[in-house]
Amino acid sequence: MGAPTMTTGGTGANRPVPEGRRAAVVDCDVHAVLPSARSLLPYLDDYWADQLVAQLAPYYEPGYHPPSSPIAERPEVTPGPDGRAGTAVDALVADVFSDGGPDFAVLNCLYGVQQIHQPRREIAHARALNDWIAREWLDADDRLRASIVVPQGTPDAAAEEIDRCAADGRFAQVLLLGQSELPYGRQINWPIWEAAERHGLPVALHIGGVFRQAPTSVGWPGTYLEWYVGQQSNLEAQLASIVSEGVLQKYPSTRIVVSELGFGWVPPFLWKFDKLWKSYRPDVPWLTERPSDLIRRHVRFTTAPSDGFERPGALDRLVDRLGSEDMLVYSSDYPHRHHSAPREIENGSSDPALIDRIRRTNAFDIYGLSVHSDL
Amino acid sequence: MTTIQERPRVLDLPAPKVTTGIADVDIHPVPPADALTAYLPRRWREIVREYGVRTTNGLFNLGEYPQLYGGAMRADTWPETGFPGSDLDLIRKQLLDLYDVQLGVLQCISPGGQALNPASQALRPELADALTRAVNDWQLEHLVRPEPRLRAAISVAFESPDLATAEIDRLGSHPGVVAVLGLSKTRDPLGSRRYWPIYEAMIANGLPMQIHLSQGGGNPSTGTGWASYHTEYHVGQVQSFQSQILSLVLSGTFDRYPDLRIMFVEGNVAHFVPLMQRLDYHWETLRSEVPDLLRKPSEYLADHIWVSTQPIDEPDKPAHLVEYIEEFGADNVLFASDYPHFDFDAPDAIFPPSFPAELKDKILRGNAVRFFGLEDGA
């Protein structure tokens, strides 16, 4: 696995790879961790730096992976100087790009700027966080790519941040959290889609949230496990919103990468959505094809956590139910620990071509990352 | 205040039996205009007349997402006068007789026609109590008594468990009552301990619970805010059920109440399968957070969770429907028509030709025996 299979040229699953190159193996979801709020001080202007210090540097560590819980780190990861995984670039690079590893890795930093209620502070901290990522991570290893963290609370400012960061080609996508204040299809959020499309960037919808309301439609779950597993429901809601509100018609080059949110839920979701679209077509007359066809074209899902599809045959059955081999892209979700190791997803299929798609060519379709054929 | 609860006259009803016909677990009766008035105490009648029924939205007489077409009624179910579901003869003709329904379970979720939120969602607890009692007394007298193929799932003031349990105790031994009716949109997830007294009362009365999809309830339509379009709103219904099943399992509710039987009604089937697989997978990693759970999460399903077929999943390949039903649990899926509502499922139309006959038989009749505690008709 991972060895180059093509010597001259080659293709992504659905688009050509330049002559002499092959589609790169991409780890689509790797987590860099901001060690401390103070890590942002060099990247904040005087006003915001003093604000941060005056506030005693509140650390917006998100609760998406409680740091001492079993999901936080795999036992074998190399810790940073502070004893935590994901806080130091050399340790992360050594782990992620170890033998048999990917050609590229996309960093999703989940530091919780989106949960800052003060809009201008959120904007300033998102900007600082992106600069921190560029200087301390992307500069350190040219195999790293990153997602642009945006101030979700102010979509116009989010679009400006996308414009700013996209100039640095190492930012490979835009990061949005799975749970938002208003569903992402809403027109107020269109500046984000517009900016992402303008720069040819996919948008990752990653587990996480802004917690402006209960993270389920029936109130607040009591346990972390319940929240974590249940966030797939919010992705169903987000995709239903994005499709229904016509984002994919308005911004037809949009690509979405659903990250760390599972994928087994997709077939039944598509069937229900299609069936009800047939009933409610007049409510969304711009939708001239089945939601499932739109989603198959525009949306990809990362493979970690693999949610049981690493069992022999399970992945093949899923792909049959999905009706597409294009929808899965490989991720390790480093350094998070799950019940199976990232590459074990390959056990779920008996089809090497499918695994090759998941590891390389499906990712090429969304990121366009390639390496020399002899690599 | 202690009052002796008035019980309606207990009918001499034989226990329901499903032998040659079928069971339909989701039929929606609508009380004819003013029918409930006679069952409401005068003081509540006056308050409702003057102030309406306050719920969690700011509309006087509507749910958040008024139905797009004709009140979401099947267009061929309108009687000469009144709403679909208000004419017993038409229910007989279009459903009970036509499909040989031997047990039809009433899910009365709209006391005042299409517009009013369900009685149980009235914000004022005492009013929710009065309205649900009125609904129950009306359906037992006007539907179950004249037509014993119909039995009631009784509505309760769910958000006020003390009142809900009193109503369950009042009617629990009535032979016309086969279940307690809950709604999918609750203020807290169903595993929340504040609802536990309701489960205790159900079990004490030997009743299972049906959780029917709903709007309202006090939380946004999704966990990531309010949906805009009907496609989103309606697709989103299953998300509430997903949250509820996770809560019920992980809260330890089933360990506490080993006899608890819950059915999700109008919430599809297939989507629960990958959800439970996902839950098992992450429970393996995170089980230290729920060390008291006695079983692996998915193992609770067979004893505690039933689902109804409607709206039937329609994958491009019909074989996938069978696969998902079998993976969910062939013994825990029951047929529902949703009559007289739109997206009605006919028992002679929803099963693809390749659907296994034995599985179909379970869904249409056999599986009702265990859920409703019927005498085995076989």
Next chain:
Amino acid sequence: MTRYIVANTTDIPQGERKIVELEGRSVGIFNLDGEYYALLNRCPHAGAPLCEHGTVFGVASADGPDAPIDYERQRSLRCPWHAWEFDIRTGVSFYDPRNARVRKYEVEVVPGSPEDVVDPDGGRQDGPLVLEGYAVSVEGDVVVVDTSRRRPGRTRDQAERRRPAATA
């Protein structure tokens, strides 16, 4: 080819429909502003009585979510059970035009003068009347439904030309 007189034009007022049985099949005939359309009274999805209880509705389209919504009334027939829609003129579904359709019948309005058609038994018959072979006596214009399958190879244009322009 069998053509049936299904009604006098006066039997199906504007905006109304009539359900008849032709060759063992239930068929619905609609009069929309003087244009007549006939479809099989059975939804291909779940068998609902599509014509008898379907709702005649408009068809909306929009180039995008922020574009104006164009709306044409009386173009769709919405199924009473699941609200899936069909083009009332062609029977073709809007949700899956290539694969899902309800059978459409050609309809004509012809003068039903006594010179043309004579009822051998005298007087009017109840129910569908076969025009050719069983000539009947009717007064005024009659609505005729053709139960033959569309012949292979016939173009849409040809089919269009066969449709009566309007009430005679």
